[in-house]
Amino acid sequence: xxxxxGIQASPGIAIGPVYLYDPEEFLVDQRRxxxxxxxxxxxxxxxxxxxxxxxxxxxxxxxxxxxGKEHAQIFDAHLLILQDAALLDPTIARIRDEAxxxxxxxxxxxxxxxxxxxxxxxxxxxxxxxxxxxxxKRVLAxxxxxxKAGLDRLPHExxxxxxDLMPDDMAHMQPDRVLGLITEVGGxxxxxxxxxxxxxxxxxxxxxHALSEARMGDMAIVDGQRGHFILHPDRETLAHYRRLSKxxxxxxxxxxxxxxxxxxxxxxxxxxxxxxVELPNEVHxxxxxxxxxxxxxxxxxxxxxxxxxxxxxxxxxxxxxxxxRIAPQPLVIRTLDLGGDKMSHVLNTQPxxxxxxxxxxIRLTMEHRDLFKTQLRAILKASAVGNVKVMFPLISxxxxxxxxxxxxxxxxxxLTREGVPFDDRCPVGVMIEVPAAALVADQLAREVNFxxxxxxxxxxxxxxxxxxxxxxxxxxxxxxxxxxxxIKRVIDAAHAQQIPVTVCGExxxxxxxxxxxxxxxxxxxxxxxxxLPEVKRAIRAVSFDxxxxxxxxxxxxxxxxxxxxxxxxxxxxxxxxxxxxxxxSVRPSTHKNAAQA
Amino acid sequence: MQEQRAIVKNELGIHAxxxxxxxxxxxxxxxxxxxxxxxxxxxxxxxxxxxxLAAEAGSVITVQAEGDxxxxxxxxxxxxxxxxxx
Numbered sequence: 032x033x034x035x036x037g038i039q040a041s042p043g044i045a046i047g048p049v050y051l052y053d054p055e056e057f058l059v060d061q062r063r064x065x066x067x068x069x070x071x072x073x074x075x076x077x078x079x080x081x082x083x084x085x086x087x088x089x090x091x092x093x094x095x096x097x098x099g100k101e102h103a104q105i106f107d108a109h110l111l112i113l114q115d116a117a118l119l120d121p122t123i124a125r126i127r128d129e130a131x132x133x134x135x136x137x138x139x140x141x142x143x144x145x146x147x148x149x150x151x152x153x154x155x156x157x158x159x160x161x162x163x164x165x166x167x168k169r170v171l172a173x174x175x176x177x178x179k180a181g182l183d184r185l186p187h188e189x190x191x192x193x194x195d196l197m198p199d200d201m202a203h204m205q206p207d208r209v210l211g212l213i214t215e216v217g218g219x220x221x222x223x224x225x226x227x228x229x230x231x232x233x234x235x236x237x238x239x240h241a242l243s244e245a246r247m248g249d250m251a252i253v254d255g256q257r258g259h260f261i262l263h264p265d266r267e268t269l270a271h272y273r274r275l276s277k278x279x280x281x282x283x284x285x286x287x288x289x290x291x292x293x294x295x296x297x298x299x300x301x302x303x304x305x306x307x308v309e310l311p312n313e314v315h316x317x318x319x320x321x322x323x324x325x326x327x328x329x330x331x332x333x334x335x336x337x338x339x340x341x342x343x344x345x346x347x348x349x350x351x352x353x354x355x356r357i358a359p360q361p362l363v364i365r366t367l368d369l370g371g372d373k374m375s376h377v378l379n380t381q382p383x384x385x386x387x388x389x390x391x392x393i394r395l396t397m398e399h400r401d402l403f404k405t406q407l408r409a410i411l412k413a414s415a416v417g418n419v420k421v422m423f424p425l426i427s428x429x430x431x432x433x434x435x436x437x438x439x440x441x442x443x444x445x446l447t448r449e450g451v452p453f454d455d456r457c458p459v460g461v462m463i464e465v466p467a468a469a470l471v472a473d474q475l476a477r478e479v480n481f482x483x484x485x486x487x488x489x490x491x492x493x494x495x496x497x498x499x500x501x502x503x504x505x506x507x508x509x510x511x512x513x514x515x516x517x518i519k520r521v522i523d524a525a526h527a528q529q530i531p532v533t534v535c536g537e538x539x540x541x542x543x544x545x546x547x548x549x550x551x552x553x554x555x556x557x558x559x560x561x562x563l564p565e566v567k568r569a570i571r572a573v574s575f576d577x578x579x580x581x582x583x584x585x586x587x588x589x590x591x592x593x594x595x596x597x598x599x600x601x602x603x604x605x606x607x608x609x610x611x612x613x614x615x616s617v618r619p620s621t622h623k624n625a626a627q628a
Numbered sequence: 629m630q631e632q633r634a635i636v637k638n639e640l641g642i643h644a645x646x647x648x649x650x651x652x653x654x655x656x657x658x659x660x661x662x663x664x665x666x667x668x669x670x671x672x673x674x675x676x677x678x679x680x681l682a683a684e685a686g687s688v689i690t691v692q693a694e695g696d697x698x699x700x701x702x703x704x705x706x707x708x709x710x711x712x713x714x
Contacts, residue, residue, distance in 0.1 A: 108647060111652070155643065160644075339639075376640065
């Protein structure tokens with residue numbers, strides 16, 4: 032059994048045989064062509080190019096349907112290359128003057144082009160240029176009559192393992208044959224992965240050495256819940272994942288039962304369950320799982336999905352569409368929450384020694400005021416068509432908050448002057464994810480309409496642990512007394528000012544920690560849509576009395592193990608599989624079980 | 629022949645998408661369009677050529693046009709480059 036750790040990109044579990052998807056290098060043969068065959072050779076070239084252009088046009092249309100116009104535009108560049116004289120003229124010349132076969136002439140032209148592109152100094156422009164050269168293989172495939180075994184012609188259901196996936200690979204795949212996806216490179220925000228999530232195909236990216244270690248037909252598991260890829264699972268692991276997969280499917284099937292029921296304890300106390308979403312198509316599943324609105328709408332994908340900053344119009348369109356779809360339920364839009372390290376493709380950001388403590392999130396948007404204002408304008412415009420709330424991330428104190436509020440006030444004034452309609456009372460909230468903010472929560476609570484606790488970052492910053500670092504990830508501990516105390520403090524401070532508190536970190540989506548938070552007084556829990564049914568089921572099985580006394584007990588405990596034991600004991604009647612999984616998702620795996628076994 | 633200089637203003641320079649827009653625009657004119665930068669001259673109707681210019685943000689491009697609609701072509705393309713291809 033081999034265990035690989037990657038980045039979780041699309042949730043779900045897939046079990047099945049591996050299909051290696053690795054478009055190979057072509058071996059192009061070189062032939063002399065008889066003079067009378069030269070015209071035929073030329074038309075072979077033109078036919079091949081026309082056929083590829085046709086494929087691309089079809090893919091473009093498909094991608095535009097699924098992902099929208101912006102995403103489809105990249106295919107325009109490909110189509111233009113196919114008509115480009117810089118490509119055609121030298122190729123035709125080689126066929127005519129040197130009497131070479133079409134594939135060799137074409138290959139030679141590309142070799143020259145590639146060399147010129149590789150000499151470009153600017154990293155970004157060089158990479159974009161070489162990206163475009165990928166079209167070479169498609170034309171050669173047509174010329175050589177070599178049918179690439181694309182994802183549209185998988186021989187059987189399989190887990191696809193690839194170096195990287197292009198949008199057009201995904202656009203043409205048969206979703207019913209692709210059980211899961213593994214890529215060696217590429218991030219969770221690549222176009223292909225966005226598509227995979229939309230299609231609910233489990234995916235893990237950045238799995239190093241996946242291609243060299245896996246062979247065609249190897250039994251494998253994609254754990255899209257945790258970002259793992261397992262080759263040759265042993266019987267025990269296989270059985271574990273079969274159970275988990277069955278459970279996930281059953282939960283999905285059973286969600287309809289609880290969708291319209293309130294998240295209410297046996298003694299009638301309610302909490303609002305909301306969804307965290309990023310992509311427009313996730314709203315479907317959020318609604319299907321009975322979410323009472325969106326407690327966290329991450330806007331980062333708009334900034335990462337393309338190589339230019341999103342303009343106001345495209346943001347208004349994205350926010351309005353989502354606000355309309357879930358109205359009258361609320362949509363909490365978080366302003367851009369990225370580090371400068373993720374924005375170097377569109378902003379002139381400097382590399383930082385310590386990006387997590389650096390120019391990120393609200394600090395970055397305050398620094399790039401135009402970007403911030405554009406986003407705030409778009410959010411306010413969307414507030415005209417739905418129940419929109421705006422939320423600032425990474426706020427650390429009142430001074431910073433007031434500066435951000437000032438920018439918001441400027442934007443409101445602008446819109447009022449322009450006569451643009453927006454919700455004048457659009458509520459404003461802050462994310463509490465910096466310990467400093469938790470400590471001055473009483474001060475912050477006087478300035479805003481709601482709090483939302485981002486537990487992931489709050490835990491990392493409080494415990495000084497990077498959970499992505501295997502060496503210390505075991506220290507990432509939601510039930511650390513320091514974390515629980517900070518959360519309690521925030522809840523009390525908010526309630527003293529009569530403002531509601533949401534928790535939108537992973538703690539909310541785990542039944543155990545979610546219930547504990549409810550006992551501590553949290554008003555809303557916002558989580559990944561697929562976690563909603565289980566949390567709701569857990570809430571409906573307990574009394575609020577029980578939860579309050581649990582919270583009280585736990586807050587007085589000193590030792591994490593003791594706290595965990597108390598919580599486990601409180602829910603011991605709960606199903607055991609749920610408990611095991613619950614702990615997994617709230618606690619990262621330690622490096623021990625993530626290493627190759 | 630007419631020519632005019634343009635400064636590339638979009639932050640990522642003329643990458644694939646702007647290059648595509650530029651070539652599509654150039655193709656609408658009958659004039660021959662040439663772009664020059666750092667001693668390299670390329671056909672403005674060739675996307676490969678435009679990409680090869682490697683026009684990063686802040687670089688200066690000389691746009692040349694020759695033909696009946698040279699003036700309009702020049703105005704249009706320079707404006708496009710300087711308005712960040714919006």
